[in-house]
Amino acid sequence: MTSTLILLRHGHSVWNEKNIFTGWVDVGLTEQGRAEARRAGELIAASGLEPRVLHTSLLKRAIHTANIALEVAELDWLPVKRSWRLNERHYGALQGLNKAETLAAHGEELFMTWRRSFDTPPPPLSDDAEYSQVHDPRYVGIDGDVPRTESLKLVIDRMLPYWHAEITSDLAAGRTVLVTAHGNSLRALVKHLDGISDEAIAELNIPTGIPLVYELGDDFMPVKPAEYLDPEAAAAGAAAVAAQGKK
Numbered sequence: 001m002t003s004t005l006i007l008l009r010h011g012h013s014v015w016n017e018k019n020i021f022t023g024w025v026d027v028g029l030t031e032q033g034r035a036e037a038r039r040a041g042e043l044i045a046a047s048g049l050e051p052r053v054l055h056t057s058l059l060k061r062a063i064h065t066a067n068i069a070l071e072v073a074e075l076d077w078l079p080v081k082r083s084w085r086l087n088e089r090h091y092g093a094l095q096g097l098n099k100a101e102t103l104a105a106h107g108e109e110l111f112m113t114w115r116r117s118f119d120t121p122p123p124p125l126s127d128d129a130e131y132s133q134v135h136d137p138r139y140v141g142i143d144g145d146v147p148r149t150e151s152l153k154l155v156i157d158r159m160l161p162y163w164h165a166e167i168t169s170d171l172a173a174g175r176t177v178l179v180t181a182h183g184n185s186l187r188a189l190v191k192h193l194d195g196i197s198d199e200a201i202a203e204l205n206i207p208t209g210i211p212l213v214y215e216l217g218d219d220f221m222p223v224k225p226a227e228y229l230d231p232e233a234a235a236a237g238a239a240a241v242a243a244q245g246k247k
């Protein structure tokens with residue numbers, strides 16, 4: 001038996017627009033982001049896919065994207081599960097900094113190491129910093145400490161337990177699952193599903209607001225390559241993410 005997984009990165013956010021490292025900072029969508037979410041809902045409706053449960057992060061850009069898309073697809077009623085384990089990568093001391101200014105200040109090599117290396121986290125964010133999450137009530141009682149920074153490897157380490165425990169159990173029950181999350185938490189999941197190497201994952205960028213569909217086998221691994229519901233827009237969107245900082 002196969003099951004269907006739909007991955008959706010949140011639409012364009014206020015800090016995407018301002019070219020600012022975001023991570024766990026809870027920023028909203030822009031009008032463009034809301035339009036992307038509506039389009040995602042149209043694409044899901046037109047595809048004939050029938051999501052039966054939604055998993056989101058605890059961040060409103062993902063939650064709002066899902067709500068808008070599901071309203072358009074007339075699926076407002078879907079049961080929802082949320083977890084910090086689907087949050088964006090914590091960007092450490094880069095949270096709140098402009099990407100172009102960071103590139104200019106530190107040079108391309110360090111900038112790209114922080115953005116896309118597999119296991120080098122940015123410097124940690126201090127607990128009294130404006131954009132720290134250590135006192136945020138939504139993270140009280142999470143398993144382990146609230147992160148002060150994360151590499152992609154650390155995101156994989158905290159995201160995969162949720163995949164194995166929560167998402168695959170919905171898939172096993174025969175439900176088509178919609179996961180609405182973030183550029184780097186979805187890169188972590190795609191790395192796992194597609195068996196992408198630690199080196200090659202640096203080249204993978206996920207566009208905002210375009211559903212990516214996997215058909216999975218009994219082992220919850222893909223039986224064929226995943227497909228974006230709008231491949232042309234996805235390629236353009238991924239190229240735009242890759243170019244961030246260089247403008």
Ligand SMILES: O=C(O)[C@@H](CO)OP(=O)(O)O
Pocket residue numbers: 016020021022023024088089091115183184241244
């Ligand atoms: O700022 C962030 O949190 C992420 C996603 O927007 O950025 P990047 O693509 O540079 O990892």
